[in-house]
Amino acid sequence: xxxxxxxxxxxxxxxxxxxxxxxxxxxxxxxxxxxxxxxxxxxxxxxxxxxxxxxxxxxxxxxxxxxxxxxxxxxxxxxxxxxxxxxxxxxxxxxxxxxxxxxxxxxxxxxxxxxxxxxxxxxxxxxxxx
Amino acid sequence: xxxxxxxxxxxxxxxxxxxxxxxxxxxxxxxxxxxxxxxxxxxxxxxxxxxxxxxxxxxxxxxxxxxxxxxxxxxxxxxxxxxxxxxxxxxxxxxxxxxxxxxxxxxxxxxxxxxxxxxxxxxxxxxxxxxxxxxxxxxxxxxxxxxxxxxxxxxxxxxxxxxxxxxxxxxxxxxxxxxxxxxxxxxxxxxxxxxxxxxxxxxxxxxxxxxxx
Ligand SMILES: Nc1ncnc2c1ncn2[C@@H]1O[C@H](COP(=O)(O)OP(=O)(O)OP(=O)(O)O)[C@@H](O)[C@H]1O
Ligand SMILES: [Mg+2]
Numbered sequence: 479x480x481x482x483x484x485x486x487x488x489x490x491x492x493x494x495x496x497x498x499x500x501x502x503x504x505x506x507x508x509x510x511x512x513x514x515x516x517x518x519x520x521x522x523x524x525x526x527x528x529x530x531x532x533x534x535x536x537x538x539x540x541x542x543x544x545x546x547x548x549x550x551x552x553x554x555x556x557x558x559x560x561x562x563x564x565x566x567x568x569x570x571x572x573x574x575x576x577x578x579x580x581x582x583x584x585x586x587x588x589x590x591x592x593x594x595x596x597x598x599x600x601x602x603x604x605x606x607x608x
Numbered sequence: 609x610x611x612x613x614x615x616x617x618x619x620x621x622x623x624x625x626x627x628x629x630x631x632x633x634x635x636x637x638x639x640x641x642x643x644x645x646x647x648x649x650x651x652x653x654x655x656x657x658x659x660x661x662x663x664x665x666x667x668x669x670x671x672x673x674x675x676x677x678x679x680x681x682x683x684x685x686x687x688x689x690x691x692x693x694x695x696x697x698x699x700x701x702x703x704x705x706x707x708x709x710x711x712x713x714x715x716x717x718x719x720x721x722x723x724x725x726x727x728x729x730x731x732x733x734x735x736x737x738x739x740x741x742x743x744x745x746x747x748x749x750x751x752x753x754x755x756x757x758x759x760x761x762x763x764x765x766x767x768x769x770x771x772x773x774x775x776x777x778x779x780x781x782x783x784x785x786x787x788x789x790x791x792x793x794x795x796x797x798x799x800x801x802x803x804x805x806x807x808x809x810x811x812x813x814x815x816x817x818x819x820x821x
Contacts, residue, residue, distance in 0.1 A: 487683075515680070515681060515682075515683040516680075516681065519650075519683060520683065521647070521682070521683020521684060521687070522683060522684075522687070522688075523679070523680045523681070523683070523687075524679040524680060524687070524688055524691070525676065525679060525680040526680065547684075547685055547783070547784055548683075548684050548685040548687065548688060551685050551687075551688040551689065551726055551727060552679070552687065552688045554688070554726065555679055555688040555691060555692060555726065558692075558695075
């Protein structure tokens with residue numbers, strides 16, 4: 479099953495989005511939070527992200543959902559520390575963090591492929607609220 | 609071959625960053641989120657704590673430790689950018705290599721390439737690249753015309769300073785400041801400024817070890 483990694487500058491946001499998604503998708507999908515830096519400070523930490531990716535990817539791959547700015551730079555730095563095989567099955571979703579995580583988590587829970595999960599996340603870009 | 613150590617070079621950088629913490633943060637307040645000095649000071653404090661707890665076996669593993677520490681403690685965009693710079697610089701050093709100006713030049717190139725690959729910024733985007741690229745060229749030119757290590761670094765620092773001045777004249781195309789577009793004109797880039805501060809610190813270090821020889 480494809481896993482998810484939630485990257486945010488805020489530890490609380492990452493954990494909150496993870497909890498929300500787990501409630502929707504159930505316990506079967508691995509969803510790892512990688513928010514903030516040490517001492518609960520605001521920021522992104524590539525090594526924390528790398529660790530979360532290793533937990534989320536159990537062989538079928540992982541999709542990373544993220545907030546702004548350095549979240550992308552830190553995630554790409556984390557990818558540099560992975561071996562080629564694992565790096566090949568980790569994709570960053572160009573999607574809104576909360577909505578994208580929900581659609582990706584539901585999709586992953588059906589046993590969908592890596593590509594399907596990342597496009598499910600992307601579809602959240604088009605979701606209207608009103 | 610030059611004496612000195614990675615630890616004393618990093619000490620020089622860490623104390624320069626600390627001394628300029630508020631200055632860098634104030635620059636970031638104008639066109640960013642007011643944390644560049646705080647981020648950099650946190651990162652280099654952690655670097656010193658790491659190097660003080662165990663002296664690295666050699667230059668290449670030391671640079672890797674510096675990189676990993678910055679990547680996991682700085683928190684902002686400058687963390688993965690400077691972290692990648694030190695990581696790539698370390699990869700050009702073979703085990704047991706000692707620092708010399710020619711090796712420094714290839715470390716410098718690898719570091720700048722790393723920043724550009726990571727951040728996808730070019731000169732003119734109002735980022736640290738606007739200080740790094742001219743600094744690299746000045747280092748290279750000075751080395752080619754027979755300059756010693758301090759002379760190379762002095763030329764690099766002065767070129768970085770010109771790059772910092774140049775960032776005042778252009779709008780930001782990368783990073784947080786790019787959200788401001790044209791409104792970022794007139795403000796100098798915090799990351800380019802920290803590049804200049806770091807090069808100045810390395811110059812101080814190089815002048816010290818040069819005198820000791
Ligand atoms: N894509 C990039 N390429 C090169 N340099 C960049 C890039 N993005 C930002 N920078 C540099 O980083 C500096 C800002 O560093 P800082 O530590 O304040 O991170 P930040 O922008 O606050 O990070 P975050 O995205 O987490 O909010 C900028 O002044 C700029 O020089
Ligand atoms: Mg900032």
